[in-house]
Amino acid sequence: MTGTSLAEVMGELRELEDPQTRAVNEKHGDDHAVNLSKLRAFAKRLGTRQELAGELWDTADSAARLLAILICRPRSFERGDLDTMVRQAGTPKVRDWLVNYVVKKSPHCETLRVAWLADPDPVVASAGWMLTTARVVKRPEGLDLAGLLGVIEAEMKRAPERLQWAMNECLGNIGIEHAEHRDRVIDIGERLEVLKDYPTPPKCTSPFVPIWITEVVSREKRK
Incomplete structure (x- = not known):
């Protein structure tokens, strides 16, 4: 999937949305509607894509940001980038994944x-x-x-x-x-x-x- 565009990825994320998943997540302060197992499978198909990860993060969409965290290169971010991102994270799940999957692996x-x-x-x-x-x-x-x-x-x-x-x-x-x-x-x-x-x-x-x-x-x- 090396040629997948941002628009194509966002389109597939929309197809993965499930109202019941959103309802459960909202009880915990999260707003994404994508099952996390399906999101991880999608990330595995995409592979590591640092540029795409940045584009996904910039959408401010929670599911897109979770996907961005899974396909990024943690050691590629500067300190200021990570500081900005943790302030932008918005929801508990995005913030927790950012800290656990990216910041902890950063120099x-x-x-x-x-x-x-x-x-x-x-x-x-x-x-x-x-x-x-x-x-x-x-x-x-x-x-x-x-x-x-x-x-x-x-x-x-x-x-x-x-x-x-x-x-x-x-x-x-x-x-x-x-x-x-x-x-x-x-x-x-x-x-x-x-x-x-x-x-x-x-x-x-x-x-x-x-x-x-x-x-x-x-x-x-x-x-």
């Missing part, structure tokens, strides 16, 4: 992580916390975990929803991955009570940090 990942953590825009700051969680789990060397816990303790309770979720994710992973901080993490979770009453489906783990950590650590000990 600018660490400088963006530090900059975004301090950004006054809570949506951008949430991206910084997502990148920080990845470091907590995979590459914690050099991170001030105690300092991060201090920030979470002071700010998570009153943070906007998306930022609160990202900070809570980081808090939980510090407790799971770093036993020396576990008691403090659980204490913070118990006092702040963030997501304590979040409805959790059967057989799923609660995002409330004290319950989440206890369940995950217990499972690990049983292995």
Whole structure:
């Protein structure tokens, strides 16, 4: 499909739209109507297409941007490009895919992580916390975990929803991955009570940090 034009790609995306998919996504703050498995299959047929990815992103259409993320070359973006894109992302799914599939693979990942953590825009700051969680789990060397816990303790309770979720994710992973901080993490979770009453489906783990950590650590000990 090396000769596929933007118009042709957008036409196929429209054909893949499904009203039921849109209705489900809208409940989570997303607005695309394309099944993600079908979108991934489409991206596989297209292959890596950096120029087309840029054109798709510029349409501002969420499905097109998700496709752009799947066919781009993550290391081709400059730091400023990625900073602009995370501010343009618009919906949670586009932002999450951008951070996980592009920014994390970029040579600018660490400088963006530090900059975004301090950004006054809570949506951008949430991206910084997502990148920080990845470091907590995979590459914690050099991170001030105690300092991060201090920030979470002071700010998570009153943070906007998306930022609160990202900070809570980081808090939980510090407790799971770093036993020396576990008691403090659980204490913070118990006092702040963030997501304590979040409805959790059967057989799923609660995002409330004290319950989440206890369940995950217990499972690990049983292995």
